Each structure stands twice: as structure tokens, then as C-alpha cells.
Amino acid sequence: MNIKALNGFKDILPGEVELWQRLEALARDIFARFNFSEIRLPILEKTDLFARAIGESTDIVEKEMYTFVDKQVTMRPEATASLLRAYIEHGLHVQKPVQRLFTIGPMFRHERPQKGRLRQFHQMDAEVLGSASPRVDAEMMAMGAMLLAELGLSVSLEMNSLGCPVCRPGFRTSLLAFLDDRHQALCDDCKRRSSTNPLRVLDCKNPKCREQVLEAPSLLEHLCADCADHLSGVQEGLEQLGVQYSLNKFMVRGLDYYTRTTFEFITGDLGAQAAVGAGGRYDGLIEQLGGPRVPGIGFALGMERLVLLLQQQEAELAASGVDLLVAGLGEQSSRYGFGLTHALRTGGMRVVMDFEGRSLKSQMKQAGKLGVPYVLILGENELVKGKAVLRNMATQEQQDILLQDEATTVQTLVTLISA
RNA sequence: GUGAAUGUAGCUCAGUUGGUGGCAGCACUUGGUUGUGGUCCAGGCGGUCGUGGGUUCGAGUCCCAUCAUUCACCCCA
Known part of the structure; x- marks a missing residue:
């Protein structure tokens, strides 16, 4: 037989699927503890939704989407956009001022597959819509950390603040000036990034760039008063809940919509794919998509990556579902x-x-x-x-x-x- | 999209300077005296050597192309 699964698409066979079930069951349990409700979303959406939500000039939108060009529809590359579309379409903000929703399912991105990265992959996604409280930020991270801990995985949490439309432009300007001065010392990728996405230079892996960037202006020092307050509120919350984290002023997100708090759950055990989960706040996005003017925050966990970790960090699963x-x-x-x-x-x-x-x-x-x-x-x-x-x-x-x-x-x- | 490595049984792999694919391991299966498992022993099933060309008397082995996989870059969960 020479018909095989597509490159980057994988069957999950009996033997492995039990691990997935355990993962899902635990996630549902924990989401329930935090009073999240499940929402099930379509896999196909108008291409325009993703372009507007994720950002026209992101890699995802520019070159990684599975799009039916003639129909103007796209298989979702991530869940937040679809979830917000549903939230807006059904007026969920009217029913409850603060909505806590989660969804689990496949996403599609046309990237070159490698360890921990497939073209069809699965995420567990949790979002809180309608609250700007820093406690919600802390709670989201605590929830992710709880899930990872109960899976028996040791993963670290890094956090940063990306500011908001008030303070980010100023930071961007001073960062650009800084990068201009050091242009020659940067790697080729970063020379390009300087113009396309200057923030990205901050988390370049190239040692030369890292060294240059050590002196770079810090996002954290440019935060406006509101953003600074918010950040300290989040930190206070994390401490109160006993969540271990570290502040990483170089951490940046790939999607355009993030504001203020961003965070990643990171492991060293997955090769180049360090992040098993990531998310952040996106306070302007819902309004930008034509919805009410409400803030939001969310994060996604990569299920393939979690399963890989579970497989290598422990071994045997209980056998036999037979009496x-x-x-x-x-x-x-x-x-x-x-x-x-x-x-x-x-x-x-x-x-x-x-x-x-x-x-x-x-x-x-x-x-x-x-x-x-x-x-x-x-x-x-x-x-x-x-x-x-x-x-x-x-x-x-x-x-x-x-x-x-x-x-x-x-x-x-x-x-x-x-x- | 870029780079590198790898493609031999369901899986993990041997295969030496090109000369008929391995009693290889795991898995599967049958048996080891009447109808009783996990160990052990013996037998069996199982391969278009990724695919297509080329060089050669002869190619798993050399050359080209193609496809696939893997890892890394870009980017990302």
C-alpha cells in the first residue's frame, strides 16, 4: 500500500491514545475546578477572520495557512480567533459579563514538520473574556501550572509584559534606535527582523544577538503607569498562589494581538520546541473584531508536546481495559x-x-x-x-x-x- | 521556504572491497503427550531492499532524479 498519511499529519494509535485520553480527562477536570465551560468550534472559518485576528503580516497568515482560495475559507491555525468570533456572534458578553471558556481540538499550519511540531496538531485552549483584573492573569498561569504539575511534568513558567497601545509605541521607537546603532553586529535574520518585527530581535537565539540585546531598552522600563500597576498586580497574585515563575524581559509573542501579560510554559526536553504552552492578554482584540469593548486573556497548550513529555518523563501506562x-x-x-x-x-x-x-x-x-x-x-x-x-x-x-x-x-x- | 542526515520484515536494526537479502532481536503464530497464561525450548508466517532511471556480466551496496521521514533554521503550541 503506498497511500500514506500526509507529511506532518499523524495517526494516534491505540497505546498512545490512552495517554491523550488521560491528558484530556485531567484537563477537563482542572478546567472545571476553575469554572470554565467547554465550547466546541468549527475547524473552518472565513480566511478574513484569521487575517484580522492574528495579523496580516504574521508568518502564520502570510504563509502557513491551509486556505481554500476559491472559497475564501481557512482551516484554523489557532483557536482564539474562532472562539472570539463565536463569543461575539452569540452575544455571550450579554449573558455573563465574564466568560470562562475552553476548547480542545486540532489546528492546522503548513510549516515544515519537526520534533513536537506537526501540520495538524492539537491544542487545549482556555480563555477568559470580560475581565481586566490582574488576578485573572495570575489565575490562568496558576491553572496551567496546576495541570502540568498534576501530569507530573516539570516545566518552568516565564512571564513578561508587552505593554499596551499607550506605552508600546514609545518603546518601539527607542528599540528601533538602539537596533539601528548595532545593525552591523546582528545576524542576518535580525537585520531583517529589525524592520519587520523589531521585538523579535529580543529573543533571537543567536549568541551574538543575545549579547547585543543585553543592553537593549527593556519593555518593562517603558511600561505606562497602568501597565506597570497591572504587572505588579499579576506578580502579587502569582506569589499569593505560590506559582513559581521568572520574569523574562526578552520574551516576545508571535501573534500581533497580545497586550500586557504574556507567558510561556517552557521545557528543555523537546529539542527546539521549548514552549509546551503559551498565552497572554489581548485587551483590544475583541473590539477590533467587531465585538464589545472588553478585555481578554487566554493560553494554549500543545498536546503533542505534552504527550511527548509524558512519554519520555514516565514510561508505562496501565494496561488492559478488559475484565x-x-x-x-x-x-x-x-x-x-x-x-x-x-x-x-x-x-x-x-x-x-x-x-x-x-x-x-x-x-x-x-x-x-x-x-x-x-x-x-x-x-x-x-x-x-x-x-x-x-x-x-x-x-x-x-x-x-x-x-x-x-x-x-x-x-x-x-x-x-x-x- | 532554507540546510543536513536517513530510507532493508509490523517495529528496532545487521548486510564487510558491488557477486543469490539475516537460523538477527522484538512482535505475531504453532507446538513442547489428553483441556490451563506470564519464563524457557523448538518450528512457522513475514521483504516490490522508498520509487524511477543510469553504470555494470551482475546493484541493498556506485551515480542521477524523485518521494518520504527525521533533526535544525525561519516561525510557533
Whole structure:
């Protein structure tokens, strides 16, 4: 067969999918603790929505979107834009002044795949709309940190403030002046960035640039009074909640819409993809998209990246989602087992039975491999006497089971096995 | 979009100076005296050597192209 999945698209097979389920279950639990409601969003939106929300000149919009050009629609490259569209479209701000929403699902970006980065990838996204309180910022980071901690992952949190439309232009001007002076000392990428996206120069990985940038004007020193107040409020909140973080004045975000607080959950264990989650405040965005004039903040966690970390930071997952294996010996007994298996499943049990007519030894091997706790052996001899053998695989103890009508037998087995 | 590396069984890989693909490991499967697992032993299934050209008497091995994968850059969760 030479039809394969597309480059950058991946199947999630049994064995790995259990990890995803655990991740999702825990995330839902934690989102619920923080009173977030789920919202499910379409994957396809008007291209224009993303262009306006994310920024016309970002890499995502310029060259990474899966767009049906003739239809003017695009497969979402991130969730915030769609979520805000839904928020505005349904007037959710009227129903509740502060909305706390989360969504989980696939995103699409046409980038070159590498470790921890696929063209279809999955994010868990949480957004709070309608509150400007710095406590919300702190709470969002605390929630992300809680999820990561309960997954057993050790990940660090970095935070910065990008200012707002009042203070950012001034900072930008002085940064540009600074970069102009050092233009020759910068790497080629940064020479280009100086004009396209000067803030990006601040988090260049090139050691030469890092050195230059050490002296650069700091965002934090240019914050207006309101932004500075907000930042200290966030810091106070984080301290109160006992959230470990560090302030990184070089941290910048790739999407245009961020204001004030931005943050990243960072790991050193994923190669070049350091961020397992990132987000920030976007106070002007909702209005800019035609919605009410309300602030917002959100973050996304990359599920592939979390799964990679889970895989390398721990190993084994608990096996077997099976309660009982029914072993048939011969046609008579298999026929009986076929019916009994179905009755047991109807009764809520997870049962396996194969119909290949294999030896008892084979079937026992199978049971061992699956880690099944009990095997019901339907021997011909016992069957004529209306009996079967229930074997406890762990203790190797066996007991006779009286086979009466199916309902009673199911009842008996359910009680014995769940005991 | 740029750069580098890699493509041999379902998976992990051997394959020496080009001379018939490996009793390789894992997995799967059958058996090791009547109908009982996880270990051990023996057997079995399983390969268009990514694809297409070329060089050669002969190519898994050399050359070209192509596709795919991986890692890194750009960017990003």
C-alpha cells in the first residue's frame, strides 16, 4: 500500500491514545475546578477572520495557512480567533459579563514538520473574556501550572509584559534606535527582523544577538503607569498562589494581538520546541473584531508536546481495559460462549473472546498478554454438567460456576469479578 | 521556504572491497503427550531492499532524479 498519511499529519494509535485520553480527562477536570465551560468550534472559518485576528503580516497568515482560495475559507491555525468570533456572534458578553471558556481540538499550519511540531496538531485552549483584573492573569498561569504539575511534568513558567497601545509605541521607537546603532553586529535574520518585527530581535537565539540585546531598552522600563500597576498586580497574585515563575524581559509573542501579560510554559526536553504552552492578554482584540469593548486573556497548550513529555518523563501506562476473557473449547462451547459474552457486555462488562478455535493454551497466553484478571473456561465436560470454570489469573485459583439462565450467570460473574 | 542526515520484515536494526537479502532481536503464530497464561525450548508466517532511471556480466551496496521521514533554521503550541 503506498497511500500514506500526509507529511506532518499523524495517526494516534491505540497505546498512545490512552495517554491523550488521560491528558484530556485531567484537563477537563482542572478546567472545571476553575469554572470554565467547554465550547466546541468549527475547524473552518472565513480566511478574513484569521487575517484580522492574528495579523496580516504574521508568518502564520502570510504563509502557513491551509486556505481554500476559491472559497475564501481557512482551516484554523489557532483557536482564539474562532472562539472570539463565536463569543461575539452569540452575544455571550450579554449573558455573563465574564466568560470562562475552553476548547480542545486540532489546528492546522503548513510549516515544515519537526520534533513536537506537526501540520495538524492539537491544542487545549482556555480563555477568559470580560475581565481586566490582574488576578485573572495570575489565575490562568496558576491553572496551567496546576495541570502540568498534576501530569507530573516539570516545566518552568516565564512571564513578561508587552505593554499596551499607550506605552508600546514609545518603546518601539527607542528599540528601533538602539537596533539601528548595532545593525552591523546582528545576524542576518535580525537585520531583517529589525524592520519587520523589531521585538523579535529580543529573543533571537543567536549568541551574538543575545549579547547585543543585553543592553537593549527593556519593555518593562517603558511600561505606562497602568501597565506597570497591572504587572505588579499579576506578580502579587502569582506569589499569593505560590506559582513559581521568572520574569523574562526578552520574551516576545508571535501573534500581533497580545497586550500586557504574556507567558510561556517552557521545557528543555523537546529539542527546539521549548514552549509546551503559551498565552497572554489581548485587551483590544475583541473590539477590533467587531465585538464589545472588553478585555481578554487566554493560553494554549500543545498536546503533542505534552504527550511527548509524558512519554519520555514516565514510561508505562496501565494496561488492559478488559475484565474477563471467555475461553471456548470446541464448537459447542464456543457457541455458548458467544451468547454469554454478549450477555456479559450487555451487563456492562468488558469481555474478550476470539472465534478462531484456538487451543486453550493459546487463549490463556492471550489472557496473560492482555493482563486480564479473570478467564472463564467453558470446557465441554463441565458444560454438559451445566458448569464452567472461573480462573483468577493473579492467584491462579479456580472455581466452578453454575450455568443457569444467562441473566443469573451474568449476575453471578459480575459479583464475583467486581468483588 | 532554507540546510543536513536517513530510507532493508509490523517495529528496532545487521548486510564487510558491488557477486543469490539475516537460523538477527522484538512482535505475531504453532507446538513442547489428553483441556490451563506470564519464563524457557523448538518450528512457522513475514521483504516490490522508498520509487524511477543510469553504470555494470551482475546493484541493498556506485551515480542521477524523485518521494518520504527525521533533526535544525525561519516561525510557533
